[in-house]
Amino acid sequence: MIRRAALLLCFILVLMPLGFTEDPDTQPAEFNFVRLQYNSGRGMDDFYGFGRFGSWATDAWEADYKYMWGIDRMTNVRQSKDPHPVPIMSPDLFKYPYIYAVEVGHMYLSEQEAERLREYLLRGGFWHCDDFWGLGELRSFISQMKKVFPDRPIEELAPDHPIFHAFFDIDKVIQVPNISLGRAYTQSGGRTRTFERGDDTEPRVFGISDDNGRLMVLITYNSDLGDAWEWMDDPDYPAVFTGYAYRLGMNSIIYAMTH
């Protein structure tokens, strides 16, 4: 009896592989959440691998991982499970039509980098710029973006813009605070501020579009979506901000992959 059972088990084990083919999920990712490595002029920006000294690495890699989990759970986007930093001048940049840059108020672009980003965006790339606050950082960011597109306006996106409806319907732009302000907001029962700079407090979503109206650059000003992703599991960080950050982030990905 035992011999028969062992033989049957062997038989099943031999035949099992015939019934299965390659698992499609072992296929490479279609989408990579690419964090753009830029120079902020502070030094050590490019010191990736030995530390996270540059502004580009803010919130890395917790934000990346947790954001990707969300994408994985809620969308059909077949994405890489690992963070994916890419320097502006990397030859690989054009393999990834979506890039994310954080703390762009501290970003400094050389002419060569600006030209490369312009070419990237005109070919069809999409760039999400996040987490910069107040008029000073805004002016700095605009000055850098003028190197990329001297003649294209940076325009505030209206609520009916497709990016607010590509996956979730977002009716209102809200301010997503950093972790400190978010915790304080919870602890105060929603009475404390959520902005970082007093000279310009309202959250706004800007964009730069191509000649056909396709959004190339999404700019989430006076908001920190990265912190909301990074601290999504913090009990003191308000879920309302995390939810919004996820929704807008996923909308940007679906928009980038459909427009």
Added chain:
Amino acid sequence: MSVFEFLFKYKPIVYSKGHLGFQLLSSPWFFLAFIAVAVAAAIYAYRSIAREKRSPLMIALRATTFAVLLFIFLRPVLNLKTVLPQETYLAVVIDNSESMNIRDEGKETRAELLQKQFQETNFFKKLSDKFRLKIYRFDKEAERIDDVGRMTYAGKRTRIESATDLLSQELASVPLSGVVLITDGVDNASQQWNESLGRLETRHIPFYTVGVGSDRITQDAEIVKISAPRDMLKESTAVVDVAFRSHGFAGRKATLQVRENDTLIKTEEVTLPADGEVSEKTIDLPTKNEGSRIFSFTIQAPGDRIEQNNTLDSLIQIKNDHPQVLYIEGEPRWEFKFLRRAVQDDPNIRLVTFLRSSPNKFYRQGIDNEQMLAEGFPKKREELFAYKGLIFGSIESTFFTQEQLKNVVDFVSTRGGGFMMLGGRNSFAGGRYQNTPVADILPIQMSAEARAPIIDRLKMMLTDYGRSHPLMKLTPDAAANTKMWNDLPPLTDFNKTLEAKAGSIVLAKGTPEDRGNGDPVLLAYQRYGRGRAMAFASGSSWQWQMGMNHEDQTYELFWKQVFRWLVSSSPDPVMVTTDKDSYLPGETVNLNTEVSDKAFNHMNNARVIGKITDPAGNTETVTFDWTGTEDATYHSELNTTTPGTYQVEVEATQGNETLGISKTAFQVKDRPVEFSKAELDARLLENIASQTGGRYYPLSRLGDIPEEAQYVEGTSSFIEQKELWDVPFLFMLLCITLSGEWFWRKKKGLA
């Protein structure tokens, strides 16, 4: 006088028509007895000569001398049946078509040469001495004329049967001795020529055919044929094949000019082929202007002697249509984004996309209203058949019901739509399509063993067929086109399929860096029923766009061409067509309308009315009738004479419901067919002559006809005797035999 005539006194025709006789013998056979006497006499004369000195040759020479003398003394004659003067009719039929204006040698026209020959041979005077003459001219139609001065040489067609038909009618009851047919033999309009000729043949009327012109055109370049699409979408590229032929210009350069409604839009240089051979040049024409556009193609070669055949027209209906293409995608992919982007500025393609962005969420783009695709992928045939093109991205077959998959097959086979499957994780075998109805329409076979896409860098290489296919043309120059394809960034994945199906066309294969992956089929298509299906077995063509300068339009151009190919020949439920795009004045225009409902079910009980607007703007209403032999096909005919472009608009209704409106156009124009293949067709004329018991004459022998045509057997013939006793050849023969015998005898010592 020819050598024959000098030797034998009469022309060969006299000997061929006459019968030998002797005035002193009742039968020519009796002359055989005289020959025997001559031989006997010769033998007798040599009986006393020693055997070693005489020879058979001497006896033969002596016998020949006796025989010739006996022949002469017996008064030999040729008996010929000859028409009585002015008792019978002779018809002279002259080609009045335009081709008689061709200058074969570059100096005088065929008509001028003919006229010259008439005068030099006093042709009509000599004929009228013997016959009662009837002169006819013919081109497309034939008519009797009083004299040859009424020839115009302006006929647009040559239809020899028009002349024979008229002769059969007009001269049915008169004694007709023969027909002199003068033409270059270029018959381009006869339809029942053999039957028409047969009617005269039964009356034993001989045709004396006269060939005018040269059987070899010396210097001519000619447009032979234009192969152009009948309908095109606006802002497309019409690929037109121009066939041209030349004589005497082999290897020389010529220019090919294209005009759109008389405006020069393109000039190309071509190399002319060897004598009589046909070459082709493919020309890409932008279709910028909406409506019925006439494209004229003109070839110009220095020294061309026949300019009338240098231009041909083609009518192309350029439609500002907006065919819809439905693209369903199972997951957000870059291929999806960049395909949409590639065709978004194409005003004539309306791309409707349906993307499964999450397991329970679909993102619709390009929709007309909120209801469109609200229930998902179309479940009803009429909803699906509203599209002209259908694209499946990476979406598994189990997403669809069996009914939906069958509708997809019908979409191609019955509706005549264009279907394409793109490569991807859930495409082809990856989406388990190999055991679904869709497998039938795909041009490739799928392997169940290799389901997932293979990740490998690979170049897309055109096949031989692909190199010349309009779909793959990124630039008109063939070498530059191949280079452009070779220079494209590599693809990064492909779905491994088996071979292309028999009958499918493979346009491109891949050359993976890992040579173990073979050369997979990347782009192939096949016709299936009324429609067509394509497979693009990769999901990474977007790498071309991101890998090349943003100003490069290669990616956009290729996909626009593919999308237009998908929809360009997808019919509407109501479709009116003409059997040709260009007609001759007076030619019957056959109009057919196919009528279906929105689900493309054939409708045999519709009311189909057409409005025909002529070039002057006058509108005529015609009714189409169901043919009864073909489902849903309604027919009507028109006869048009005014040259120009005619517009056709057909409306099909059933009850109060309009099933559809369809438009087309056709052109009425004279084509210079008289100048196409215009060399003298002597073989045709020889055949006519031999078939009827007549004779073929080159133009230079025109003067022989008056004499030769009189030897015809008929009720008005008498027997004329031509004496032969004084034929010079007989006396020459006597001299030869006598001197030969003398010479021989002298040699033998007998003289």
